[in-house]
Amino acid sequence: MNTLKHLFHGTKGTIIRQPKFSSATTHPPGDPSENIEQSIYRYRKQHGVNLGSWFVLERWITEYPFRCAASPGQSDLDIARGEHAKEILELHWDTWITEADFAWLARRGINAVRIPIGYYHLCGADPTVLEKTDFSGLEPVFEGAWHRIMQAISTAQRYGIGVLFDLHAAPGKQNRDSHSGTSSSNPTFFQSRSNLQHGIRVLRILIRNLLTYCQSHSPPLYNVVGVELLNEPQPPSHKNLQRWYIDVIRELRAIDPGLPIYISDCWMTEEYTGFIQSLPASHSSPIVALDHHLYRCFTSSDIATPAAQHSGSLSDLNAPTPRAFAEAAQKLGDASGGLVVGEWSGALNPGSLHGADEYQARKNYISAQLALFERYCAGWFFWTYKKEHKGDCGWSFRDAVEGGVFPNYVGVKPRNVCLADTPQRQARRGSAKDVALGTHKGCAHALFLPELRFFLYLRSTY
Numbered sequence: 001m002n003t004l005k006h007l008f009h010g011t012k013g014t015i016i017r018q019p020k021f022s023s024a025t026t027h028p029p030g031d032p033s034e035n036i037e038q039s040i041y042r043y044r045k046q047h048g049v050n051l052g053s054w055f056v057l058e059r060w061i062t063e064y065p066f067r068c069a070a071s072p073g074q075s076d077l078d079i080a081r082g083e084h085a086k087e088i089l090e091l092h093w094d095t096w097i098t099e100a101d102f103a104w105l106a107r108r109g110i111n112a113v114r115i116p117i118g119y120y121h122l123c124g125a126d127p128t129v130l131e132k133t134d135f136s137g138l139e140p141v142f143e144g145a146w147h148r149i150m151q152a153i154s155t156a157q158r159y160g161i162g163v164l165f166d167l168h169a170a171p172g173k174q175n176r177d178s179h180s181g182t183s184s185s186n187p188t189f190f191q192s193r194s195n196l197q198h199g200i201r202v203l204r205i206l207i208r209n210l211l212t213y214c215q216s217h218s219p220p221l222y223n224v225v226g227v228e229l230l231n232e233p234q235p236p237s238h239k240n241l242q243r244w245y246i247d248v249i250r251e252l253r254a255i256d257p258g259l260p261i262y263i264s265d266c267w268m269t270e271e272y273t274g275f276i277q278s279l280p281a282s283h284s285s286p287i288v289a290l291d292h293h294l295y296r297c298f299t300s301s302d303i304a305t306p307a308a309q310h311s312g313s314l315s316d317l318n319a320p321t322p323r324a325f326a327e328a329a330q331k332l333g334d335a336s337g338g339l340v341v342g343e344w345s346g347a348l349n350p351g352s353l354h355g356a357d358e359y360q361a362r363k364n365y366i367s368a369q370l371a372l373f374e375r376y377c378a379g380w381f382f383w384t385y386k387k388e389h390k391g392d393c394g395w396s397f398r399d400a401v402e403g404g405v406f407p408n409y410v411g412v413k414p415r416n417v418c419l420a421d422t423p424q425r426q427a428r429r430g431s432a433k434d435v436a437l438g439t440h441k442g443c444a445h446a447l448f449l450p451e452l453r454f455f456l457y458l459r460s461t462y
Contacts, residue, residue: 038222041162042260043287046225046379047410048112048164049105049397050343051152053384054097055145056116056168058179061395062388065092074178076118076169077134080141089141093148099155101385106159108401109411112225113161114342114381115152118169118181119202121145125209129202132194133171134182150213153221162225164262164381165206166342171198175234190235200248203229207255226260227252228291228342233264241266242275249283260287262340267293269339273328277335289378290332291342294321294369296352297394303351307361310352311368325376338378344369345383346405347394362393363405370407382406 053061057076065088066073070081079085105113120135124146127139135142156163169181172188172195180187189195207227214221229248235241245263252261265272269292276288296302296310313319317326329339346366353361373380386398393403400406 035222038258041223042225042258044111045374045377045411046112046162046164046340046381047110048114048162048379048381049110049385050114050116050381050383051097051385052116054115055093055121055149056118056179056181057092060387061384062092062096064388065089072183075181075183076120077182080135080138085141086144090144093145097152097385099158102155102159102161104398105385106161109409109413111161111411112164112379112381113156113385114164114166114228115149116166116168116179116231117145117149119167119171119199120169120181121149122202122205122209126205129198129205133198134184146209153210153214153224154217157221157223160223162223164226164228164342165210165224166228166231166262167199167203167206168231170230171195171202174230175232177232180231187234189233190237190240196244199230199244200251203227203248204251204255207252207259211256224259226262226289228262228264230264232293233266235266238266238268238271242272245275246279246283249279249288253283260289262289262291262342264342265290265292269324269328273331273339276337277331279335288335288337289340290328290337291340292328293343294341295343295345295347296365297345297347297349303349305352306354307348307352307356307365310348311361311364314365314368314372322372322376325372329376329378339376340378341369341373341380343383344373344380345395346400359403359405362400366400366406370410 052058057065057079059066059074065079068083068085068088069078072078073082079089082088102113119129120133120138120142122129123135123139124143127143130136130139130142153163168179170189172192173180173182173184173186174189175187176185189199210224210227214224229245233241249261252259263272263276269290272290276290279288296305302310314321316322325339332338346362348362348365370380382397382400384395384397387396390396390399393400393405397406401408
């Protein structure tokens with residue numbers, strides 16, 4: 001078998017499933033030595049953070065860009081309709097996340113970022129995405145976002161970090177929250193056939209331009225690990241959403257058959273696991289990942305539950321959430337997919353922390369989540385990387401690490417090595433690659449092969 005079998009790092013102690021490829025698949029190519037970087041980026045276990053409020057802005061994360069926003073001052077559209085919008089947004093895009101942040105994340109073992117974007121951020125690639133939408137006529141405000149989004153890919157690759165793009169704001173809004181682009185509480189994405197079709201068109205434009213940019217960049221970029229079709233959709237009918245998912249996947253597979261696609265489970269993990277299982281091979285190949293968001297701080301039940309009990313319910317493998325994760329991970333693995341926690345945090349409601357040592361309670365809660373995700377999930381992305389006002393160890397990853405409630409490093413920490421690419425290191429790396437590929441090609445299923453792990457380690461040091 002000449003095709004490189006991609007590894008999708010699954011559950012601890014569980015067989016790692018191999019995504020199936022259709023005859024039309026062009027990724028990976030017949031030569032197993034090609035696109036090995038892309039394979040590593042896409043199918044390793046993703047230890048990530050969300051770069052929240054970089055492009056899709058949320059006032060509770062960063063208030064500064066809202067200083068001249070039009071009333072009610074809660075969304076990207078409000079900012080765009082306010083004074084000095086172009087200057088305010090471009091300054092924010094250039095300063096909120098910089099190369100220094102990618103370097104900081106890489107030093108902590110973070111190997112992926114999830115970047116929320118709105119459809120209007122694509123107008124720099126195709127101005128027509130704004131036509132007949134709430135953002136019509138606002139191209140001068142948002143056109144500068146696109147090249148910055150592209151620069152994020154190349155910057156991330158320099159630090160070995162993969163990029164997952166998430167359509168956080170769809171035409172007409174897919175949920176009631178202001179982080180879906182506007183402050184309107186009346187989402188119309190699912191009520192309008194034109195919005196549904198425009199959403200597909202937006203994703204086609206995104207994929208085509210990502211593919212073109214990554215292939216034309218010198219050197220080529222391999223670190224786009226996937227695209228999430230919609231963030232936290234609230235459909236009136238899940239059958240309608242699933243039909244839309246099928247239409248989108250078919251369209252995107254025709255453009256880039258090898259791109260992993262992520263879909264939201266709408267907090268209905270079992271139902272959407274079954275949906276992925278039901279997809280034809282041409283849709284599920286090479287991989288469809290199911291994105292679950294886990295928070296324990298919003299509902300009245302969350303508030304009434306002590307922090308220790310929250311941690312215990314995630315640590316006890318017989319408790320409902322771990323059981324649901326175990327079942328979903330197994331079923332998705334059989335379908336060449338995986339379970340990903342695209343958003344989670346260390347946030348606990350004050351009611352849960354009453355009478356507890358807050359530092360230790362939050363540290364235990366984060367540890368319980370990490371252990372659960374490492375056991376059953378193909379990846380996770382903490383929400384969010386940072387906040388404008390420092391000190392929130394529940395929601396700010398950077399503050400959580402610096403405050404000691406989040407580990408200072410995740411994953412397997414590489415030894416200190418000289419990074420000079422000497423002839424001896426090139427020969428050793430090539431030998432390890434040949435052994436890894438030769439061993440893996442003879443396996444129907446694989447665990448963490450020592451040779452492959454060594455090769456991945458060598459690659460991770462550059």
